[in-house]
Amino acid sequence: MDKLIGELQTRFPDLRFTAGRQFYWSPETGEIFYKAEARGRHATWSLLHETGHALLEHRGYKADFELLRLEIDAWQRARQLAEALQIEIDEEHIQDCLDTYRDWLHKRSICPNCTTKSLQQGDFVHYRCFNCHTTWRVTASRFRRAYRRSQDVPQTLAI
Numbered sequence: 355m356d357k358l359i360g361e362l363q364t365r366f367p368d369l370r371f372t373a374g375r376q377f378y379w380s381p382e383t384g385e386i387f388y389k390a391e392a393r394g395r396h397a398t399w400s401l402l403h404e405t406g407h408a409l410l411e412h413r414g415y416k417a418d419f420e421l422l423r424l425e426i427d428a429w430q431r432a433r434q435l436a437e438a439l440q441i442e443i444d445e446e447h448i449q450d451c452l453d454t455y456r457d458w459l460h461k462r463s464i465c466p467n468c469t470t471k472s473l474q475q476g477d478f479v480h481y482r483c484f485n486c487h488t489t490w491r492v493t494a495s496r497f498r499r500a501y502r503r504s505q506d507v508p509q510t511l512a513i
């Protein structure tokens with residue numbers, strides 16, 4: 355991890371890397387947090403991905419569907435970084451990650467009453483069902499740190 359951070363730091367002196375409990379980009383503080391004890395390919399890919407968010411200066415998003423765009427773009431930037439650093443990112447891993455977001459977005463958009471897939475409202479906080487007119491609230495969308503693949507609450511996820 356230190357070696358990779360060193361290389362990234364050399365290329366992009368303005369980036370700030372901070373040891374933390376997980377990998378994430380914080381637009382609020384302008385830091386890339388990383389799990390200091392993490393090792394292996396997944397850790398490398400996560401670091402490149404979060405660096406992608408940082409380099410693209412991702413600030414957040416309003417509508418849920420925008421999240422997927424940001425994720426795709428961050429992975430695209432991560433691919434470029436990987437190529438420059440002669441690291442290989444498994445394409446299947448990228449698709450798995452993107453599927454996690456797709457699932458999350460899907461869960462938020464399903465009517466809790468009749469399970470019709472619905473559209474997010476203009477306030478970005480509510481969804482409304484076409485079919486039964488139920489309205490439900492989702493957490494306001496923004497970058498947040500949370501835990502991927504949590505079964506119970508599809509409200510937050512690490513991006």
Ligand SMILES: [Zn+2]
Pocket residue numbers: 465466467468469470483484485486487488
């Ligand atoms: Zn409904």
Ligand SMILES: [Zn+2]
Pocket residue numbers: 403407424425428512513
């Ligand atoms: Zn991300």
